[in-house]
Amino acid sequence: MMVVDKKTAGGNLNILKYIIWVPWILSIILVAIRAGGLHAINFFYQTDGGISVSNTQSYIVYYFFVALIVILSLAAGRRAFCHYLCWMAPFMVIGSKIKTALGLPSLNIHSSKENCNNCKSCERVCPMSLSVSLMVQKGTMSNTECILCGQCIDTCKMEVLRFTFRNRPR
Ligand code: SF4
Ligand code: SF4
Structure with missing residues (x-):
């Protein structure tokens, strides 16, 4: 295959x-x-x-x-x-931006960059080909292309990433 x-x-x-x-x-x-x-x-x-x-x-x-x-x-x-x-993606992007503008709580990814060793394992598994380790270094996991699949979280051995439910991604 x-x-x-x-x-x-x-x-x-x-x-x-x-x-x-x-x-x-x-x-x-x-x-x-x-x-x-x-x-x-x-x-x-x-x-x-x-x-x-x-x-x-x-x-x-x-x-x-x-x-x-x-x-x-x-x-x-x-x-x-x-x-x-x-x-269909623009509907989701617009919905996400409205949610953020209104400060509504939602599922997000939180990163603790001080624990990151920049191994880039998260990037290799990301199905949306996002620069996850760069997002970690920048301190923002907010990205309209992220589908919140959680593969980066499962892969990170340093437990840098985790799901949160809050009104603004960090
Ligand atoms: S997998 Fe974890 S430790 Fe490795 S670059 Fe990504 S966030 Fe950093
Ligand atoms: S949650 Fe999925 S799409 Fe979003 S950054 Fe992590 S691996 Fe990529």
């Missing part, structure tokens, strides 16, 4: 997902306005039989995106689709 363990470049290309997201969300809003606004919300729209992939056309769309995710991972590194193209 082929194992993709190449790190994604991340960085400036992360903006691609916002370039996709903005016209997408604006077109949905425009269409809704042209249709006279929202009158009802159907939570089960196009999920005949409980699933959204229930006809031939849906399978074509489904496999197109599966292929896109695989090809991007092979070409640009693991989780490349999440970094560069996922149009």
